[in-house]
Amino acid sequence: MSLAVGVIGTGVMGAEHARLLRDATSGAHLAAVCDADPARAGAAAKGAAVFTDALALINSDQVQAVVIASPDATHAQYALACLAAGKPCLCEKPIAATAAEGLDIVQAEVALGRRLVTVGFMRRFDPAYTEMQAARIAGNIGAPVLLHNIHRNAAAPAWFTGAMAVTNSFVHEIDISRWLLGSEMINAQVTAAPGGDPMLVTMQTDKAEIVSTEVFMNATYGYHVHAQLVGRAGTVEMAAPTRILTNLSAAQSFGFPSNWVPRFTEAYRLQMQAWVDAARAGQTTGASAWDGFVTTSTAEQIVAGMGNAGMGNAGRITLTYPPRPALYA
Ligand SMILES: NC(=O)c1ccc[n+]([C@@H]2O[C@H](COP(=O)([O-])OP(=O)(O)OC[C@H]3O[C@@H](n4cnc5c(N)ncnc54)[C@H](O)[C@@H]3O)[C@@H](O)[C@H]2O)c1
Numbered sequence: 001m002s003l004a005v006g007v008i009g010t011g012v013m014g015a016e017h018a019r020l021l022r023d024a025t026s027g028a029h030l031a032a033v034c035d036a037d038p039a040r041a042g043a044a045a046k047g048a049a050v051f052t053d054a055l056a057l058i059n060s061d062q063v064q065a066v067v068i069a070s071p072d073a074t075h076a077q078y079a080l081a082c083l084a085a086g087k088p089c090l091c092e093k094p095i096a097a098t099a100a101e102g103l104d105i106v107q108a109e110v111a112l113g114r115r116l117v118t119v120g121f122m123r124r125f126d127p128a129y130t131e132m133q134a135a136r137i138a139g140n141i142g143a144p145v146l147l148h149n150i151h152r153n154a155a156a157p158a159w160f161t162g163a164m165a166v167t168n169s170f171v172h173e174i175d176i177s178r179w180l181l182g183s184e185m186i187n188a189q190v191t192a193a194p195g196g197d198p199m200l201v202t203m204q205t206d207k208a209e210i211v212s213t214e215v216f217m218n219a220t221y222g223y224h225v226h227a228q229l230v231g232r233a234g235t236v237e238m239a240a241p242t243r244i245l246t247n248l249s250a251a252q253s254f255g256f257p258s259n260w261v262p263r264f265t266e267a268y269r270l271q272m273q274a275w276v277d278a279a280r281a282g283q284t285t286g287a288s289a290w291d292g293f294v295t296t297s298t299a300e301q302i303v304a305g306m307g308n309a310g311m312g313n314a315g316r317i318t319l320t321y322p323p324r325p326a327l328y329a
Contacts, residue, residue: 003280004031006063008054008078009070010044011035013092013120016261017067018044020272028065028276032057036070054078058085065279068092069120072168076101079117079289083108088279090272092120094171095292099300102293103322110325115284118275119292121175123225125274126267128238132229133180141231144181147211149173150226152198152219154258162196162306165215167299170201172225173213174295175287180229183207184294188302189316201302203319222256223263290328294321 007018010033021030034051035041041050051057054074058066058081068078068091076096082089083105095117096102109115123129136144151173160168178184183205192199198216205211228237241263242254257263271286278285287295298319305317 003028003276004062004064005029005067005276006032006034006051006057006060006065007044007067007069008034008057009036009068009074009092010040011069012261014067014069015040015044016268017069017090017272018046018048020269021067022046024269025272025276027280028272032060032063055081058082058087063087065089065276073097076105079105080108083112083116086112086116088116088118088275088284090118090120090275090286091292093175093287093292094167094296094299095119095289096296099293099297102289102296105289106293106325106328109289110327113327115288115327117289117292118278118284119175119287119289119295120271121172121179121287121291121295122264122267122271123172123176124179124267124286125270126264127270129176129180129227129267132227132236132238135236136180136182136229136231140234141229141236142233144207144209144229144231146230147177147181147209148226148228148230149177149211149213150216150224151213152216152222152224154218154220154222156197156217160217162192162199163303165197165199165217166190166201166303166306167296169217170213170215170302171295171299173201173211173215174298175291176227177203177205177211177213178291178294179287180227181205181207181209181211183209184321185211185298185319187316187318188298188305190302190306190314223259224256225260225263288328290324297321 032049034057066089185203188203203211274285
């Protein structure tokens with residue numbers, strides 16, 4: 001039977017998730033949508049039921065599983081409501097606005113005794129990242145020693161602060177670095193350019209690997225995500241994000257996307273399909289509530305240690321976490 005999915009928040013990400021459920025996912029259908037803006041919900045519904053109250057959507061008999069794509073501050077309340085209703089949820093990153101709220105979700109799942117929450121760190125489904133992780137596990141490049149990440153946005157709005165560059169953008173590198181390396185981050189150091197952008201975050205893992213990440217919110221030329229994993233015997237890195245090269249005017253070139261949706265289209269699709277398949281089998285996939293908590297906690301600890309009004313240039317920040325519950329072994 002097709003899984004009836006409800007989508008909460010039908011802005012940029014929610015509209016894309018709704019489209020994937022309608023047009024590009026097998027074994028599921030878009031059953032309901034909800035948005036604080038009824039016109040936006042109506043535009044995304046395309047025949048699905050429209051709710052004005054997210055909690056009513058979560059508790060509706062018409063909905064078996066939920067995608068949460070409303071703003072960060074709403075994630076915890078809705079994820080907890082999904083757990084109370086016993087329904088699987090794919091919650092957009094970050095799991096919650098604060099690590100304390102993220103831990104509430106972990107503790108609710110532990111009390112329930114089963115995992116229902118997936119956090120939408122879709123890079124885990126991106127073909128380039130999955131090949132890099134497979135190369136690391138195959139061992140051909142030798143023991144990993146360094147992971148270089150680049151995260152550049154064309155432009156960020158003026159209200160996007162240095163702290164948000166960590167809690168909203170760099171969270172992707174925290175999660176994918178843990179996943180790529182299979183390691184935990186134990187400390188971090190932030191160095192920022194004048195004005196706070198770009199910043200360079202250097203982390204060390206519990207296996208003594210070094211993770212460097214450039215986070216540049218106003219890189220101007222386009223949206224550019226890159227990673228290179230350095231092992232003792234070789235390196236593996238992402239190829240240019242393109243399918244075609246253009247030869248013109250004595251130069252060879254390819255285009256950069258303007259934002260994350262075109263760059264990670266396939267990752268969002270694969271994530272949705274994997275989540276639906278897992279939900280139908282009574283399982284979960286992707287980043288767990290624990291992964292979501294660790295990532296938000298790491299970001300929060302880095303921001304607290306950055307000082308200087310979020311401009312960086314702080315000393316090394318020691319990262320600590322509570323013990324991992326057995327549910328997430
Ligand atoms: N995985 C990724 O790559 C990625 C990329 C961008 C954004 N995100 C995350 O997705 C979420 C949504 O981001 P976005 O860029 O789509 O934002 P957006 O502003 O485009 O969309 C958010 C939508 O939620 C609606 N909304 C607000 N409060 C609501 C409520 N209480 N109940 C229901 N709907 C409500 C708004 O009206 C809006 O339509 C955020 O948590 C963001 O961090 C993830």
